[in-house]
Amino acid sequence: MSVLVPTLSSAASTVPAIELIDVRKSFGKTEIIRGANLQIAQGQRYALIGPNGAGKSTLFNLISGRFPLSSGDILLNGTSIAGRKSHQINRLGLSRSFQITNIFHRLSVFENLRCAVLWSLGYRYSFWHRLSALKDANERSEKVLEEIGLQARRNIEAGLLTYAEQRALEIGITIAGGTSVILLDEPTAGMSRSEAEAAVELIRKVTVGKTLLMVEHDMSVVFDLADRVAVLVYGEIIACDTPAEIRNNQQVQQAYLGGSTLSEEVV
Numbered sequence: 001m002s003v004l005v006p007t008l009s010s011a012a013s014t015v016p017a018i019e020l021i022d023v024r025k026s027f028g029k030t031e032i033i034r035g036a037n038l039q040i041a042q043g044q045r046y047a048l049i050g051p052n053g054a055g056k057s058t059l060f061n062l063i064s065g066r067f068p069l070s071s072g073d074i075l076l077n078g079t080s081i082a083g084r085k086s087h088q089i090n091r092l093g094l095s096r097s098f099q100i101t102n103i104f105h106r107l108s109v110f111e112n113l114r115c116a117v118l119w120s121l122g123y124r125y126s127f128w129h130r131l132s133a134l135k136d137a138n139e140r141s142e143k144v145l146e147e148i149g150l151q152a153r154r155n156i157e158a159g160l161l162t163y164a165e166q167r168a169l170e171i172g173i174t175i176a177g178g179t180s181v182i183l184l185d186e187p188t189a190g191m192s193r194s195e196a197e198a199a200v201e202l203i204r205k206v207t208v209g210k211t212l213l214m215v216e217h218d219m220s221v222v223f224d225l226a227d228r229v230a231v232l233v234y235g236e237i238i239a240c241d242t243p244a245e246i247r248n249n250q251q252v253q254q255a256y257l258g259g260s261t262l263s264e265e266v267v
């Protein structure tokens, strides 16, 4: 008699990349995140949308360890990360970008990427003692440089890049460590339509096989890129579904847009 035993890989693939369990966060007496529950499947691209002040950035800050939870739990690949620091969560496989760029403006594009790679490898300020680490970091940085399409700008000071190039570099910094879970905070904010389209293609390319959660206000980006859309309203996830289902969800339209149609033109 044959017995079907789940393999490690099939078991692992059923564990959500990120799971929020009754997550709550208060600032003083005001509860901002009010019992958020969400499961983010491995290898899928999720967009987190919601009205201004719904708590999207706060939720990102909780997931990435920047803020401590008031209560509840957050699991990363099945492991609780509640109470862990950002760098510990990064070591466990999650990397995030920031709405405001955190690149080093006086360093070259390549040096920015190499710093990010070395940091992810655990080298902070003494990496020059380890030439082998430098060789690995150089190779990895070259690969990321190519992925983000900035080879021709490699020796330019990052502060001299165009805004769109800086955002691409920021994505490069975020993926440099090779983590499997990526959080992007408004990756196309402030971009022209054509720049946003190029950014979407870049994000699509660099997140193949990874799990993506992005906060995004631009609905054309959301509907183009996301496999699933999670809707946060007043600190609660009120829906999480395919873009097509979300577009037709009455509760989402009512809560998010006061009843008007959720279209790609609405931002």
Ligand SMILES: Nc1ncnc2c1ncn2[C@@H]1O[C@H](COP(=O)(O)OP(=O)(O)OP(=O)(O)O)[C@@H](O)[C@H]1O
Residues within 6 Å of the ligand: 027, 032, 050, 051, 052, 053, 054, 055, 056, 057, 058, 059
């Ligand atoms: N550190 C903090 N201290 C006190 N209140 C905060 C803090 N951070 C956020 N808030 C409050 O939490 C609420 C949600 O803010 P948050 O930035 O998370 O919303 P958001 O959905 O990202 O909004 P937006 O779409 O406008 O960026 C706001 O009322 C904000 O003032």
